[in-house]
Amino acid sequence: xxxxxxxxxxxxxxxxxxxxxxxxxxxxxxxxxxxxxxxxxxxxxxxxxxxxxxxxxxxxxxxxxxxxxxxxxxxxxxxxxxxxxxxxxxxxxxxxxxxxxxxxxxxxxxxxxxxxxxxxxxxxxxxxx
Amino acid sequence: xxxxxxxxxxxxxxxxxxxxxxxxxxxxxxxxxxxxxxxxxxxxxxxxxxxxxxxxxxxxxxxxxxxxxxxxxxxxxxxxxxxxxxxxxxxxxxxxxxxxxxxxxxxxxxxxxxxxxxxxxxxxxxxxx
DNA sequence: TTAGGTGCAAACAATTTGCCGTGTT
DNA sequence: AACACGGCAAATTGTTTGCACCTAA
Numbered sequence: 001x002x003x004x005x006x007x008x009x010x011x012x013x014x015x016x017x018x019x020x021x022x023x024x025x026x027x028x029x030x031x032x033x034x035x036x037x038x039x040x041x042x043x044x045x046x047x048x049x050x051x052x053x054x055x056x057x058x059x060x061x062x063x064x065x066x067x068x069x070x071x072x073x074x075x076x077x078x079x080x081x082x083x084x085x086x087x088x089x090x091x092x093x094x095x096x097x098x099x100x101x102x103x104x105x106x107x108x109x110x111x112x113x114x115x116x117x118x119x120x121x122x123x124x125x126x127x128x129x
Numbered sequence: 130x131x132x133x134x135x136x137x138x139x140x141x142x143x144x145x146x147x148x149x150x151x152x153x154x155x156x157x158x159x160x161x162x163x164x165x166x167x168x169x170x171x172x173x174x175x176x177x178x179x180x181x182x183x184x185x186x187x188x189x190x191x192x193x194x195x196x197x198x199x200x201x202x203x204x205x206x207x208x209x210x211x212x213x214x215x216x217x218x219x220x221x222x223x224x225x226x227x228x229x230x231x232x233x234x235x236x237x238x239x240x241x242x243x244x245x246x247x248x249x250x251x252x253x254x255x256x257x258x
Numbered sequence: 259t260t261a262g263g264t265g266c267a268a269a270c271a272a273t274t275t276g277c278c279g280t281g282t283t
Numbered sequence: 284a285a286c287a288c289g290g291c292a293a294a295t296t297g298t299t300t301g302c303a304c305c306t307a308a
């Protein structure tokens with residue numbers, strides 16, 4: 001289980017660290033390809049995923065699209081265990097946040113706020129080791 | 130351009146509306162298949178995407194994963210035009226939000242806050258029609 | 259009648275995995 | 284030497300699209 005040192009992994013980590021644009025696996029691959037001509041895309045995926053599991057990297061968003069019939073902006077909750085998404089009706093969308101963000105000099109049209117944790121069902125199933 | 134009434138589209142909309150779990154295209158398909166045996170997955174994708182474009186449905190997250198070497202929770206901004214993601218260093222992560230959400234009876238481990246709008250470059254390129 | 263909608267299957271795109279030789283410990 | 288790692292390509296999965304037919308208006 002113990003992982004070993006790996007030249008590629010360190011390069012991949014550095015690439016994500018240096019490029020501030022939250023790159024996709026593909027972007028990392030193309031950036032490293034010139035200096036590591038034998039690098040393969042599969043390795044990039046494997047290492048990104050591994051480092052994300054360990055918490056060395058953060059992963060933004062997932063690979064599948066989900067839809068919501070509630071148009072009015074609102075707050076979501078996603079269970080880390082089962083992936084279910086719930087609405088948090090009690091936690092209203094706060095437009096004041098958008099105005100705060102505009103202070104950064106950006107044109108803000110809205111925001112998405114998603115809480116992470118364990119849903120009641122998964123929290124119940126968790127039994128202490 | 131004007132769209133017509135479509136039985137399938139209404140069923141698909143209803144399916145998203147009735148299932149409160151923010152379903153994926155696949156989930157919608159499987160839920161409707163029994164009552165609409167000739168329904169095809171392509172149609173589900175087409176209609177979900179169309180309704181999302183029109184604003185009749187909201188789409189959560191995109192299909193490609195991105196990575197961030199900054200582990201410490203922080204706030205993001207995504208440009209609606211070019212898709213670029215920026216860090217909003219001036220808008221710190223607010224742990225108080227998590228405590229508020231716990232009032233809903235959930236175990237909260239964190240949250241993600243992503244603002245949407247136009248980045249400076251895309252805002253500059255926008256010329257009035 | 260006319261343009262949009264649908265099923266179906268093929269095309270694409272994003273991501274994962276098996277196999278087997280290589281590198282770290 | 285043992286076992287994690289990396290390259291490569293095939294396999295999976297998620298999503299889009301071309302085409303011929305069907306249907307609302």
